[in-house]
Amino acid sequence: MPDARDYIIVAGVTVAAALAVLSGSLFVLWRAKWRIEFIVGCGAVLVVAAVLSYWLLWYKASPPAMVRTVALAGWVCAGTLGVWLMVRALGEMPSGSRHHSIQAERRRLVRNGIAVVAGVAVGRTIAAYDPADVTIEQHECVLPELPRSADGMRVVLIGDLHAGPFLEPKHLAYYIECIRRQSPDLCVIVGDFITASASDFRDFCRPMRELTAPLGVYAVLGNHDYFNGAAPTLSRMLNDCGVVLLDDQTVALDGIELFGISDHQRQAALLAASGVERSSLMEQLGQSACPIVLVHRPFVFDALAAINPRSLVLAGHTHGGQLALELGSNQHLTLTQLFSPYVRGWYHRGSAHLYVTRGLGTIGVPLRIGSPPEITTIVLRSHAA
Numbered sequence: 001m002p003d004a005r006d007y008i009i010v011a012g013v014t015v016a017a018a019l020a021v022l023s024g025s026l027f028v029l030w031r032a033k034w035r036i037e038f039i040v041g042c043g044a045v046l047v048v049a050a051v052l053s054y055w056l057l058w059y060k061a062s063p064p065a066m067v068r069t070v071a072l073a074g075w076v077c078a079g080t081l082g083v084w085l086m087v088r089a090l091g092e093m094p095s096g097s098r099h100h101s102i103q104a105e106r107r108r109l110v111r112n113g114i115a116v117v118a119g120v121a122v123g124r125t126i127a128a129y130d131p132a133d134v135t136i137e138q139h140e141c142v143l144p145e146l147p148r149s150a151d152g153m154r155v156v157l158i159g160d161l162h163a164g165p166f167l168e169p170k171h172l173a174y175y176i177e178c179i180r181r182q183s184p185d186l187c188v189i190v191g192d193f194i195t196a197s198a199s200d201f202r203d204f205c206r207p208m209r210e211l212t213a214p215l216g217v218y219a220v221l222g223n224h225d226y227f228n229g230a231a232p233t234l235s236r237m238l239n240d241c242g243v244v245l246l247d248d249q250t251v252a253l254d255g256i257e258l259f260g261i262s263d264h265q266r267q268a269a270l271l272a273a274s275g276v277e278r279s280s281l282m283e284q285l286g287q288s289a290c291p292i293v294l295v296h297r298p299f300v301f302d303a304l305a306a307i308n309p310r311s312l313v314l315a316g317h318t319h320g321g322q323l324a325l326e327l328g329s330n331q332h333l334t335l336t337q338l339f340s341p342y343v344r345g346w347y348h349r350g351s352a353h354l355y356v357t358r359g360l361g362t363i364g365v366p367l368r369i370g371s372p373p374e375i376t377t378i379v380l381r382s383h384a385a
Contacts, residue, residue: 137374
């Protein structure tokens with residue numbers, strides 16, 4: 001299970017950080033002698049801690065209905081507690097006297113009421129997130145070495161489905177209908193079909209079989225697709241659905257070469273770029289006249305560009321930040337930028353190109369802000385229009 005140890009470490013740190021912040025808030029309430037608020041806050045902290053621990057560490061083994069129920073309880077409690085603490089912090093500070101005026105008590109009651117209503121509203125907003133609110137992106141990419149026969153080829157890119165409790169088969173069926181309207185010549189999927197278990201994808205096979213294109217449907221696996229030993233079973237399911245899995249393989253399609261680099265072999269690109277070791281696949285990539293490379297994580301783009309500066313690399317993994325602040329002019333701010341220089345959209349290194357899709361599903365919190373799910377159509381051109 002690649003990355004399991006790192007995942008558990010990050011989950012533990014996240015839970016500890018959240019509890020530290022909430023515990024600090026409770027300490028302030030205790031010192032300020034807000035005894036009722038302190039008791040209520042302790043209860044909310046326990047609920048949030050339980051939900052965080054469950055969500056980050058144990059939900060993988062739970063049925064979808066339980067995940068939805070526990071997550072909804074956590075959203076409402078966390079939203080209520082967060083808004084409530086802000087309202088209390090911005091409100092009138094108590095004097096510490098045991099004799100409060102009736103007016104102060106009324107204000108206190110109103111503030112608490114507003115906080116509870118607003119917090120529930122926040123939780124329900126998250127619960128009401130609809131994966132069907134998908135954005136259709138349209139782009140062109142100029143590849144000077146592209147043969148005339150491939151000029152105008154329409155490549156549809158999707159990724160990060162994360163099949164599970166918050167993305168249902170009906171959503172995939174809707175996405176595939178959207179893809180069909182794009183009249184793709186080629187469909188590619190850049191991994192993370194599941195969140196944790198291959199069984200989560202079983203009900204998705206029927207709509208997945210409806211995804212077709214004249215040149216075929218090709219995919220690579222993402223890091224989540226290896227969790228709990230899911231890769232072999234998932235690979236068989238995808239094969240039965242007509243999806244060709246490029247597991248460190250390449251295929252020639254109408255004058256282009258399509259490469260698939262599996263997530264567990266991504267280090268091979270780094271080794272090849274550094275000159276330490278070059279596998280046969282990397283040798284083929286380096287000699288290709290017009291390569292399109294499918295890879296789950298975008299972090300290896302620099303290495304792939306060094307191996308072949310003519311590469312068009314298609315990746316996912318980041319969800320576009322999932323929770324992002326739009327700054328205008330295609331600029332955004334997200335915590336993902338702390339971990340990756342490649343978050344969403346186009347990046348270039350010389351004549352090499354990278355496109356990072358925001359993907360379709362979610363991880364952690366089933367919510368997207370400033371980073372809607374996307375289906376991307378890239379039209380290949382041999383020269384600029």
